[in-house]
Amino acid sequence: xxxxxxxxxxxxxxxxxxxxxxxxxxxxxxxxxxxxxxxxxxxxxxxxxxxxxxxxxxxxxxxxxxxxxxxxxxxxxxxxxxxxxxxxxxxxxxxxxxxxxxxxxxxxxxxxxxxxxxxxxxxxxxxxxxxxxxxxxxxxxxxxxxxxxxxxxxxxxxxxxxxxxxxxxxxxxxxxxxxxxxxxxxxxxxxxxxxxxxxxxxxxxxxxxxxxxxxxxxx
Numbered sequence: 001x002x003x004x005x006x007x008x009x010x011x012x013x014x015x016x017x018x019x020x021x022x023x024x025x026x027x028x029x030x031x032x033x034x035x036x037x038x039x040x041x042x043x044x045x046x047x048x049x050x051x052x053x054x055x056x057x058x059x060x061x062x063x064x065x066x067x068x069x070x071x072x073x074x075x076x077x078x079x080x081x082x083x084x085x086x087x088x089x090x091x092x093x094x095x096x097x098x099x100x101x102x103x104x105x106x107x108x109x110x111x112x113x114x115x116x117x118x119x120x121x122x123x124x125x126x127x128x129x130x131x132x133x134x135x136x137x138x139x140x141x142x143x144x145x146x147x148x149x150x151x152x153x154x155x156x157x158x159x160x161x162x163x164x165x166x167x168x169x170x171x172x173x174x175x176x177x178x179x180x181x182x183x184x185x186x187x188x189x190x191x192x193x194x195x196x197x198x199x200x201x202x203x204x205x206x207x208x209x210x211x212x213x214x215x216x217x218x219x
Contacts, residue, residue, distance in 0.1 A: 051134055051135060051136070052087060052132045052133060052135075053079075053132065053133060053135070053149045054073055054130060054131075054132055055070075055072065055076040055079050055080050055083075055086075055131050055132060055133045055149075056071055056072040056073055056076055056080055056110065056130075056131040057070065057071050057128070057129070057130055057131065058070055058088070058126050058127055058128065058129045058131060059071050059109070059127070060127060061120050061123055061124055062106075063120070064119065064120050065113070065118060065119070065120070066113055066114070066117045066118045066119050066120055066122055066123045067111050067112065067113045067123075068111070068112055068113075068114075068123050068126055068127075069109045069110070069111060070103075070109060070111075070112055070131055071108075071109055072109070072110055074148065074169060074170060075148030075152075075170045075172070075177075076133075076148060076149070077105055077110065078147060079133055079138060079147050079148070079149065080103055080110045080131065080133070081103045081104060081105065081110065082138050082139055083100055083103075083133045083137045083138055084099065084100055084137045084138075085097055085098065085100060085133075085134070085137045086098050086100060086112075086114075086131050086132070086133060087131070087132040087133070087134065088129040088130070088132075089129060089130045089132055090128070090129050090130075095129065095130075095132075098114040098115070098116075098117065099114060099115040099116070100112060100113075100114060100115075101113045101114055101115045135147075135149070146200070148170060151170075151200075151207065152167060152168070152169075153166060153167060153205075154167045154200065154205055154206060154207040155167075155204075155206045155207070156179070156181045156183070156188075156190075156206075156207045157209070158209050158210065158211050159198070159208065159209070159210045159211075160210075160211070161185075161211070163183065163184070164181050164183050164184075164185060164188050164209070164216070165181045165182045165183015165184060165185065165188065166181065166182055166183060167179055167180075167181055167207055168180050168181065168182045170192075171189075176191050176192050176193055177191075177192040178190065178191055179191075179192055179197070179207075185216050188215075188216055190209060190211065190215075195210075196209055196210060196211060196212075197209055198210055
């Protein structure tokens with residue numbers, strides 16, 4: 001397994017290899033000790049307004065058929081692709097709600113089309129709009145998979161070291177995602193694999209992890 005190491009400005013300065021046997025999985029915790037989350041339980045969220053959270057920004061149109069390009073917020077790709085509705089908000093306007101006809105990843109962006117907006121002229125006015133999502137518009141997740149807005153802000157506790165800090169960010173790599181935790185040990189980077197990420201205690205707001213010896217020192 002390879003771990004990224006950064007300097008104080010956040011620049012990756014080297015890659016350190018540690019060998020651990022695992023099967024790579026994305027944003028998934030070990031479900032042997034934890035069942036699917038209670039979606040009605042109180043959970044920390046990303047930038048929110050009531051129940052909704054900021055998921056992205058419409059940057060441009062894509063085709064004559066009314067598709068738009070959305071720059072996703074951190075780790076919001078899954079939510080943008082799964083949501084059945086978006087709330088489009090503008091700086092000085094309450095915005096509108098649109099039904100999502102289809103949405104899919106496109107390079108580093110999301111391509112989306114809305115019901116009733118089948119031409120470029122109908123969506124050009126959406127450029128610059130923030131895309132907000134109400135969690136009730138997302139399918140219920142199962143088998144220990146979670147959306148990022150549910151995980152961001154959780155306290156992270158290691159089985160041996162205790163409190164590591166707060167789950168602050170996530171990097172996406174071809175092999176697996178990497179959680180970034182900020183706390184008393186500085187920035188700790190944790191690969192999101194079952195061998196390390198154990199389960200979530202929603203009632204306590206804690207993500208439990210079991211890190212190999214030396215990982216915190218490497219970070």
